[in-house]
Amino acid sequence: MKHPEEVSRIFSRPDEEVLQQSDLKLGSFNENKSLFVERFSQFGDPFAADWAAATATARSIPPDYVSVSNQSAETEALKALMEKGRNCFQTLLLYTQLAFPGDGIMLNVMGQQQYFASHNSHLKLPVLLKSAYAQASIPEIKQALMSKGMKETDIEDLLNIAESIINQEIVQKNAIKGRTLDANKRITALNLVWEKMSLVCQCAKLLFQDDAVRYNLFLLSDGATAVSKPAPAPAPAVQK
Numbered sequence: 001m002k003h004p005e006e007v008s009r010i011f012s013r014p015d016e017e018v019l020q021q022s023d024l025k026l027g028s029f030n031e032n033k034s035l036f037v038e039r040f041s042q043f044g045d046p047f048a049a050d051w052a053a054a055t056a057t058a059r060s061i062p063p064d065y066v067s068v069s070n071q072s073a074e075t076e077a078l079k080a081l082m083e084k085g086r087n088c089f090q091t092l093l094l095y096t097q098l099a100f101p102g103d104g105i106m107l108n109v110m111g112q113q114q115y116f117a118s119h120n121s122h123l124k125l126p127v128l129l130k131s132a133y134a135q136a137s138i139p140e141i142k143q144a145l146m147s148k149g150m151k152e153t154d155i156e157d158l159l160n161i162a163e164s165i166i167n168q169e170i171v172q173k174n175a176i177k178g179r180t181l182d183a184n185k186r187i188t189a190l191n192l193v194w195e196k197m198s199l200v201c202q203c204a205k206l207l208f209q210d211d212a213v214r215y216n217l218f219l220l221s222d223g224a225t226a227v228s229k230p231a232p233a234p235a236p237a238v239q240k
Contacts, residue, residue: 018190054196058190077171085162088157092110092145111128111135133155133158
C-alpha cells in the first residue's frame with residue numbers, strides 16, 4: 001500500500017511573513033479587484049473571501065512553539081512521576097531490608113534485581129512497581145513492613161504511581177502526535193494561502209506591466225525596499 005506523501009511547505013519564508021504578506025496583498029487586490037476580474041475571470045467572487053478565510057484559518061492554528069511547550073510540559077510531568085516511582089520503590093526496598101534483614105530472596109521477590117534495567121524505562125518501571133505492590137500487599141509481608149514503620153499509603157503509592165506513569169506516557173505520546181498533526185494542518189493552510197497570493201502576484205505582473213506603482217504592490221518582497229520592475233536579462237556573452 002502506498003504511503004501518504006509528507007506535507008511540506010511550498011514556500012521558503014517564515015510562516016508569520018507569509019501571513020503578513022497575505023494581508024497586504026489581499027488589501028491591494030481588493031482595491032484593484034475590478035481590474036483583476038476584467039482580465040482574469042477566476043478572481044471574481046468568492047475568490048477574495050476564500051483568500052481571506054484561508055488566511056484566517058492559517059493564523060488560527062497555534063504556532064509550533066505552542067505545541068513544543070505543551071509537549072515539554074507533558075514530558076516534564078512524566079519525568080516527575082518516574083522520579084516518584086523510583087523513590088517509592090527505594091522506600092519499599094529499605095523497609096524490606098529492615099523487616100527481613102539479610103534476606104536476599106525477599107529483596108529479589110520485591111524486584112531489586114530488575115530495578116537497574118527498569119528505573120529509566122517508562123514501560124518497565126510501572127510493571128516493576130505493580131509487581132512490588134502485589135508482593136508488598138501479601139498480608140504477612142505487609143504486616144512485617146508496617147511493623148517497621150512503612151505506611152499503608154507508601155504501599156498504595158506503588159500502584160497509584162505505576163498507573164499514573166502509564167497514563168501520563170499516553171498523554172505525552174498524544175502531545176507528540178498532536179504536534180505533528182498541528183504542523184500538517186498549519187503547513188496545509190499556509191500552502192493554500194501561498195497558492196492564492198502567488199497566483200494573484202503572478203497575474204499582476206501581466207496586468208500592471210505598464211504601471212510601476214501597482215506592479216510593485218504585488219511583488220512578493222519583505223517590504224524593506226521598493227523593488228522596481230526587473231530589467232531584461234543581458235544577452236549571453238558570445239564565446240570567441
